[in-house]
Every structure is written in C-alpha cells, then in structure tokens.
Amino acid sequence: MGKPESPMGMMEIAGPSGQKRPGFLEGVLLLLLLLVTGALVTLGVLYAHSRAIKEPVKDEICTTPGCVIAAARILQNMDLSQEPCDDFYQYACGGWLWRHVIPETNSRYSVFDILRDKLEVILKGVLENSASKDRPAVQKAKMLYRSCMNEGVIEKRDSQPLLRILEEVGGWPVAMDAWNDTVGPSWALEEQLAVMNTQFNRRVLIDLFIWNDDQNSSRHIIYIDQPTLGMPSREYYFNKGSNQKVRDAYLQLMVSVATMLRADMNLSENSYLVWEDMAQVLNLEMQLANATVPQEERHDVTTLYHRMEVAELQNKFHLKGFNWTLFIQSVLSSVKIELLPDEEVVVYGIPYLQNLEEIIDIYSARTMQNYLVWRLVLDRISSLSQRFKDARANYRKALYGTTVEEVRWRECVSYVNSNMESAVGSLYVKEAFPRESKNVVRELIDKVRAVFVETLDELSWMDMASKKKAQEKAMSIREQIGYPDYILEERNKHLDEEYSNLNFSEDLYFENGLQNLKAGAQRSLKKLREKVDQNLWIIGAAVVNAFYSPNRNQIVFPAGILQPPFFSKEQPQALNFGGIGMVIGHEITHGFDDNGRNFDKDGNMLDWWSNFSAQHFRKQSECMVYQYANYSWDLAEGQNAYRKWVADGGKNQQLPGLKMTYDQLFFINYAQVWCGSYRPEFAVQSIKTDVHSPLKYRVLGSLQNLAAFAKAFHCARGTPMHPQVRCRVW
Template identity: 80%
Template sequence: MGKSEGPVGMVESSGCAGQKRPGFLEGGLLLLLLLVTAALVALGVLYADRRGIPEAQEVSEVCTTPGCVTAAARILQNMDPTTEPCDDFYQFACGGWLRRHVIPETNSRYSIFDVLRDELEVILKAVLENSTAKDRPAVEKARTLYRSCMNQSVIEKRGSQPLLDILEVVGGWPVAMDRWNETVGLEWALERQLALMNSQFNRRVLIDLFIWNDDQNSSRHIIYIDQPTLGIPSREYYFNSSSNRKVREAYLQFMVSVATMLREDANLPRDSRLVQEDMAQVLELETQLAKATVPQEERHDVIALYHRMGLEELQSQFDLKGFNWTLFIQTVLSSVKIKLLPDEEVVVYGIPYLQNLEDIIDTYSARTIQNYLVWRLVLDRIGSLSQRFKDTRVNYRKALFGTMVEEVRWRECVGYVNSNMENAVGSLYVREAFPGDSKSMVRELIDKVRTVFVETLDELGWMDEESKKKAQEKAMSIREQIGHPDYILEETNRRLDEEYSNLNFSEDLYFENSLQNLKVGAQRSLRKLREKVDPNLWIIGAAVVNAFYSPNRNQIVFPAGILQPPFFSKEQPQALNFGGIGMVIGHEITHGFDDNGRNFDKNGNMMDWWSNFSTQHFREQSECMIHQYGNYSWDLADEQNVNGFNTLGENIADNGGVRQAYKVWCGSYRPEFAIQSIKTDVHSPLKYRVLGSLQNLAAFADTFHCARGTPMHPKERCRVW
C-alpha cells in the first residue's frame, strides 16, 4: 500500500529515480488473509473453546453458502493452531500457509499476491493469444507486441545486432569500441548525452529530470530535478559489508561479461584488461554517486525537499563545472517541440546531491561517464536480447534476489505488455474477468470505511479541534477510482486507440518495439508540461493486483485486479469484504494523513493545515512507532533491524487501517531478497506488519484474551490515527 505517485514503466534495472511513483499496496508481494472483527472473533471463539474460556456471546447463525465455506477453509488452512496467538499471532494465522507453500525457483518471495498475479497472467495470456477475431487497433498492437516478445527464435537469430545498432545512436559505448576518444569523445557534451538518454530512452541517469504535478499547485505541471536511482537497487549496496561486497562483485562481473561479448560481436579483440579497468571505473563512479545521494529516510519531509527556482538561479547554484542547464532542459523538451519560457521555473528536490555532483563530474573523464550512461541503457535492455545475454546476469540476480531461474517466457512477455500498454491490456482483462457491479459495492464500502475514519478522529487526544476539522474535510474530499476507466470499454470512443497511435510494432522486431515504448513513454510524460492536470486520469492499469493513494490528487485507486478473493467477492461474507478490501481502503485513506500525505490539503496542494500543537504531537506519536518498528530484528536479513524511519508512512497506514478491520499478511522471502527488502522497501517485513499493527490494537488482545505483558499485549502501545 502506498502513498506517492507517478507514471510507471516496466524496467529491468532499478527504475527511474525521484519520480513521484505510485505507492503500492504491498511493495510487490505479500499474502493477505484479511479478517474483520467478526472473522477474528470467530477465530477467537475457536481458540477460546480450545482453552476452555467461556464466551460472552453465542453465535446465533452459521453461514453455509459456498462463499462462506470457501472462506472458512482458507482461514483454517492458513492457520497453525499449535501456536499461542498471544505469543506469535503471525505464526498462529500464517503457519499453515507458510508450511504448504514453497517459494518457486523463479521468485525471490512468495505470497497470495503472487498467486493472484499468476492467475491474472493466465487470463492475460489467453486474451493476448486469442486471434480468432480482429479487435480494435490498441488491442491488436498489444497482441503484436506480445507475439514479438514470444518470438524467441527470431530474437536468438538477431543476437546482439539490435543493441550494437543503437549504441551508435547514443554516441557509442567506449568499452565496446575502438578509438572512442579520437572519434566521438572530442565532440561529446554531457548536457546532450543526458538529454538523449532522457527523451529517447526514458533513462534518467546522473540527473533525474521529469514532469509532474506541482506540489504547491496541483492543477498544473512543472519540471522536477532530483537525484537519480542507481544500477543496483539500493545505495547501501555500494558501501562495505560482506553481503554488499558479494552483490557489487557480481554486478561488476555482469558488466564485464556484457562488454566483452559486445566487443567480440563487433569483431574487436577481447582486451580483458581494458574491459576490467573501464568497468571498474564505472563501478567506482557509481559508488561516488551513491555516496552523493541522500538516504530515503532523510527525504520524507516533502516541504523541506521542495525548492522552486528560475533557470538563472538553478545555473548559479549548481554550475557543475560549466554544465549548461538551459541547454540540457531545452534539449529534453525539444523532443516534444516545447520551448522553455523566459520565466520557466523548476522544482529542485535533490539539492544536496547536486551540490555533491560537481566534484564527481570534475573527477571522472568523459570516457568513464559515457561508459556509465550507456551501461545503464544496456542494463535496461538485457531482457530484450538473446538468451546468452540473460545468462550473464544469473550470478548477479542470485546475489541480489536469491534466484537462479528466470521467469518462463510467456509470463515475462505478459508482464511486459501489461506494463507498457496497460489500458489496452486492461480492456481485455476487464471484459474477460471483472464483474461490472463490483464498482458500486466497493464504493459503498469506501463510504462506510471513510465514515469510520472520520468518527475515530474524536478519539484522538493529541489533535486539537481545528486540525480535526481540517482532517475531516480532507477525508471527505478524497476521490476514488474503482476498477477501470470507463472509456477503455467503449467501442465508439477512440481515446484508447489514440493513446497508442504513435506505436507501430513488428512481430520480428521485439528490441525495436521495446525502444518505441521507451520513447513514447518518455515523451508522453514530457508533453504534460504544457497540459492542464486531468483529475480523472488513471495512472495505473486495470489488470494490476495493487492499490494506492495519490497525495497530489487526494485520490485512492483500486484497480480491477485487486477486486477479487480474498480481498473482495460478492459471494463471500460481507465481514470478509470489510476485512479484505475494507482494510485496503482504510490503509489508503490513512496514507492521506501519514508523514508524507499530511503535508497536502484536501485539493492535493502542499500546505500546512496543521496547528503547531497538533504538529508537535503528531511527531511525538510517530516517534513511538519509529522506535517500535526500529526494534524489530529480522533473522532472514542477517538480524538487521527494520528501518523505522523509512517504513513510517506504511506503518502509520497499517495501524490506521487495522482500526477498521483486522488483517494478517503471510508470505515468504529468500534471504538475499530479505536483505534487499530491508534496504529498499518502504514497507516493514510481512511478519512485523502483522505483529506491529496488532500489538497496538487493544481489541485484538481482548478478542484473544491476551494477558498484559505477553508479546501481543505489550505494556506500551503506539497510535497515530
């Protein structure tokens, strides 16, 4: 569950930095066995009966419909009744699931989310492979893209040639060329190289420039400048420790192997010494960039991050040894025929990084910087090449994710097409698998959960009445998007086809097709600079098992893919719907009031609507939660502690949502991925999401008769909302 937003693209490297990404429901995994009070009370009755504890109430009615029986079986299968729930409720509720499920060789973690996504992908495979009747242009293009991805024999036959061709366009990859300095290097300009990577290949390397809603005026778009992401998912991997060193060594060997193969394919000598030296320099450069970036836990205060300035001030503050900001930005925007205005403003998020970048640019040669820029493009494109290139990353992926086996080809292709043509694919999924009347039922649940959230504001002694009133106004102003945008199903509405009008795919040119997607995606985002913000725009596809909250829009989104059991079903007891999608709704609503969302008003504008009294007490309440989660030590991640600062927003949302419904998250991690997760994930590990939120809930201890001082009934509880 998440809190920030932005355009999404499927990338094989670590993605695009700084971009206000969709904050996701579960950070990519997790099993959710979601139970409302009624369901947990039912478990409590079973437990009480086993312990001989008298219950005050008798169950007056037993539901025996197929939906109820299925839900009951799921709950019982997932439980481990040999565990005392007051000692370890996670094991009590999830032990059966953990015992019955082994992490597949292709996965770094496994949960009900993975199960649901597997099932969703089976549906998508069928609709993408269906060619019995000609469909609308957008859908036909999605099917062509899918077939090009599945055309493995052609991909193998073409080998590295598509990549070698594109390297010429980007000014060459010095490590895989002969005499780069003498041919290209003398005309090399950093501004133009960064602009080319950004506008043509959607790779925002070294400096992250993107367009999104202005935090201070959510009705308009503005240019953002921020620190970038890195080749390895977390900056922590670039610092010394035994596990980090293994990842870095595998990453370097991956770089060396790819460069060596491309030299051979270009009929150049292997020159192992040159390749090793060049790529070691690239890793050293990237390590310095990692040190220059600010850790995520220090970037939670969006008000402190936000610095709006004109181009002259940008140039004077961050000269970067003569880097021409106007040239860089104008070259990016020229790709969509936009001219900078005389009074153009930008928002700088990454001031400390830009201050540190100057010395780095001064230290490294044009050759090393170009090697790095092109490596990031190559890293992103490995998955579009023949199998021998994928084989070079096996050890790196093993060190990073714990996996040795790659996803089967059809699943990889389904995921790629869904990520890049989400509305076209979403239209196929909705027609095939989404019952239309679900929308109204979910909307009713949202209204009820929102009402409960507003009512609980009265319980908060730390918040004054004026701030409570503003919080109520914001909660009541939250807009919702449910299932899918209507136009993707309207045959006479050409909007869906127009979205993909610039794409022309060929079944035999998967690599080139993927480059089209990068370019069109980048330019679609850049064009927004001169467009008004569309409050009804969907920025996530329908065929997605996830949900999120957007602070700039004060909006919660529940795609069709998540509106299925165990989250939601017309057939299962309403209690489980409240505990399932109801918990998700409560979580997303609470994101509007977490450490990030609280900085935005009911219209999505960054504004301090809090009194000094309430602000101070919010921080004090949050400190309790930071300390609580920061003291959880995770055995799978070499006993590292959870980052209470990084995970604060999600923990606040978990604890807020659980007051409308109880929930349990069950799932397994590989140790390598556990280490990555604790460095990069804004969510706490599954076990501690369960234990942390339920330890803070008095009703839980009451239901299970947990004595004070037991693990699930601590002497001190934390509460924000």
C-alpha cells in the first residue's frame, strides 16, 4: 500500500573463449579456480559431481576471468554429496552454509548481506575521500559521515543533546519530578502528536502520512492508519514463551534509559517511580498492539481504503474529544499548507481507531506523554554515547540474537546512505557501476516481461477478458534501472536542491540527525498539494534490493543489486537469467499478487478482474497455502525467459570445471542467490514480520512446482523436488 516492497536481483553477458583442447583446458582452469578462490575441492567430491550431473552441451569453454570467477563461486557454494532431487537447497548452498558463520554483529547472514557488506566498503572509501571539487550535496553527505564518525565528541556530549530536545517536547515525565504540576495541565494530545510527526518524523499513536491516492494515482492525499509499535511485531506484546523474554528486555531498556537520564539531571534514582511509569507505558503499548490488525489481514487494500472528509472523520472517531482538525492542521502548518474546508483523507485503520477510543480513556496524560517521548528516545539511542547503546544490548540479544554492535564505520555508512541516498548514490555509481549495464538490464526486463505475457495464454483458470487486462498491465509496467540520470549531471542542480535546507556540523551529530528527521517529514508532507511525479525514484542507487510500487505500476532495480551473482556482463546468460532475471520476474509478479492485483495498469485501485477469474485466483492460491503450510522451519512448466533467449539465437559458453547443462546452471544460480542462515531469535521475528518466505523455502517452494526443474535434474515423480501435486498460479 504505497511503500516499496521486496528484495532481489542480477544479470550478465558471456565473453569469448580460447581454442585449446577441452580436456586440457578444463584441467588447467580448474586448478586456476582453486588458486584464485582458495577452494579445496577433493577428488572424491569431483567424482561425486561427475557421477551426479549430466554431460555438458558441446559449446566452447569460456576462459575469461569473469567466467572463471563465476565457476569457482558456484563450485564453492555447492554440496555435491547431496542429491539435487532430495534437497536442492542443500545441494546448491551446502558449501556456502558450511563456509559462512553468522557474524556476531548480524542476526542473519546471506548472499544479500555479503553484497551489502561489499557495497558499504565502497561507500566508506568514497565518503572518506575528501575532494575539493565536490558538489554541495556530496559535501554535506561527507560532513554527515564525519560527524557520525566523531566518536570523541559524541562521547563527550553524552546525553546533553537528548536532554535539550526533551525540554522542547514538553519533558519526559519519568525523568522529571514535577511534570504534573508544570506541563501537565496544558498538555494537548493533538499538538504532541503533531510535534512528533513534523519535527521528528515519528508517527506515534496515529499514523498520518501523505501518499498517492490509491483510487487516483495522479494525486496525493492524507492517509490515517494504525501506527507502528516500539517492538517490530505486535505478537511480542501479548504472547508468552520467547516473546516474554523480549518484552522483559524491552521494559528493562525503558527503565535503564530513564534511570540514566534522571541521574544526568541530578535527580534521585526513585526506582519505584521509574518502574511504575514504564510498566504503565508497556501496558499502554500492549493495548495498542491488541488494537491493531495483524499485517496478514491487511493485504487486501480494497477493504482497507475508506475515503472521507475530515468532518466525517471527526464524527466517526471522537476519541474522547480528540480534535482531528487541530491535529491535521498542526501537521500541515509545518509546511505552510492550509487544511481545505472539504479536505479528504483516506482511513486505512478503521478497526484500530475504533479500539483506540477506549484506550485513550484509560490512560492518563502522564502515561501518554511518557509513551510518546519514549518512542522518540528509543529512536535516538543510536545517536548517543556508548553507554546508551550498552543499555540496549540485552534487548537486541533477545530480539535479534546479536551480541556485538556493528563497527562504527558501517553504522555511519548505512546511516548516511539511508538519509542522503541520492548524494551517496551518485558517489557509488561513479565508483562502481558500469553505466552500460542499464541497457543490458532493460533488454532482460523486456524478455522476462514478454514471456510473462505469453504464459498468460496458458492459464485455464483465467478468462480472456481478465487475461487481456493482465497483459495490458504487464506491458505498462515502467522500469527504473540503476540510478536517476540527474545525480550524475553536474549542471543539473536538482541533486543539490534536495538537500538545500540541511546545514550539518562535524561536531553536532545528534543535531544533524534531527535535521534529517525534520527534512524527511517535510519532504513527505509538502507533496500533498503537488502532482505525483511518476519519474520520482522511490529508493536510492546504492541499495542491494529491488522494488515494485503498485501505485506507480513500476519496478525498480538499483545499481547496488546489479552485481554478481545477480548480474554481470562477464558471466554466461544462464546465470544472469537465474539471478537478475529471477528478480525481474519476482517484481513483475508483485503486480499480480494478492495486493498488486487490486491496481490497474495506471496504478489506480480498480477491480479489473471478472468474478470467474477472481474466484479461480483464490482457488489456485489455496494450493500454495496448503503447500507452504506443510513446511516446517527448524530454525511455469517448461517456459521461461532464458529458454526463449536461447530459442531466439542467444549463445552461451560453458563454464570451466562444471559439467552442467545450462538449464542446471540457471537453477543453481537462482538457488545460490538465496544462500543464507538465521539466528533463532531473528528467525522468529522474520516469520512474524517478513512478507517473503525464509531463504530456504524461496528455493524449495518455487522449484518443486516447476516441471522444467525436474526435467533439468531428472527428478523422478514422488521425490521431494518433484511432488505428486504441483501448484501454479501465474
């Protein structure tokens, strides 16, 4: 519903090869693979490999460095003692899992995480490189990075920056002795929520934001929705078992931070008051969690969307005298926008607002203020001295399973990239992204999309009218690849204008962060009276991810994901199709999943499905639901775009040391994109919060349903990778 979703991506081209005898060349190159990568492949493993895999097609062998590196990577990642038809994930990724231990700083470690680590190394280099001719936007990004790295000043300033902003928001009652006597009587919830939203970009208690109107994607509108919570998932607030452990650690963090701030203000410890106040805050948040609707019940945007005027909003949701006009106008005033007499809003969170009425009635202004400020404090801990980060160590261990904080430079690189993505993206693209890759990826998108459109004809569950609409939507999907051109154009001032209101100081990291929060809020709110810019990028270039936006009917592939194993000009097309081609297909399919299918080719929420097709879509989906329900986590037929490329005359080259068919390489690279492992604590969280399947089941769940996979690896019917019953939707 309006925000980017979903990870993936990669692609390629093959280079020319030499003319030596194949047998000799394979032996020499295999030795080279071992030297280049440090891989130690035993003769026994090679024997198992030659026994298990079909002889390759008689194409020339590619000897370029790109092909050698790709072959070495594939061999290293595999576990050739496994049968591909029994557990293809272990077969493709067993070597990777054996060689990689989850770092103490990570809750998960995967191919994606390794690529992000490499990207961050590049960003570290460009951010630390001081150049006299940097444009203003880049200068500010480097200044922000230096302020983050200035640990000596951050430690010296300690809690003082936080204490100052607590005064500005009316104080944190738990860290004061006289809140009720001074601030309390003049306290207004509407104004406090507006301050949190506009000054600190914290949408607490009520989520008010500006986004494309689902029913008219050419304009922006105000949305009112249920908020996020302090912990990542609502389930943490009221289930027992491991959730109790997380909840206890969360409460202890609240108490610890409040106690530290009281000491910094020379107030008595008053542990009873602190515990009582924070226990009330947790109780309030537990009530809020219970009032929210689980995310799995919010996929159908057509049932969420309720447009109404502000007057109707006021009549329907009194919230014990809450003044909606005052709240909304206070938010809009921060960007000098006047609320119209007939202003419309879209309410997503009707069940939540109905439940909120009783909650507001139960809790005092003191508890409400304690909660609002706690959410601000929780967000700002990362900007404070080390003792505050140490205070949250137990909570992070319970939540993620991590025991060590990320090294400072990685934290700073990630922060600057998140807050100045266009400026940082320009540095990354100049340093590491081959710009000609844009056209190659665009060709791949066209091929994958063409096959998706063709395969719609095969669907017996969809009638012709709905197929035609689906084809129109697929052909109308717009793509953004790599980066927006303007970030590299020195004469184009748009990049510098994006950050014109920011003025950072090397010694004021905390305040620099507050500037970013306010700028982010204002950037969003200002859109209300602006026409939607369909060319606007929804994500930065230096990101290892890919996205589909239903409101824009748009797929986005940032430069950060257009690298091996997803994509490279120097590897065979079979790997590119199995990597970035898979990502492209994934993002296109998001336009037709249980959420994306509610939007038409122009990004408007419109039911373009016939009753027949809609009913059968649900029926086809039930097969997938049943299949995935039978997975437990201890911790389209023969058509695909790669085959079409080959049929159209595309030529591959054989990789050295790998006696595999191109179809097998296609599926192996697809699987190896998802190699990774989780800490148990994070596995629990991801099941609750991630709309995607765990890494292993992304591989098994999809390939079990493909006849082309079973054919490529000669899997007999009834084996785990060739079940008796297959599922297919698209």
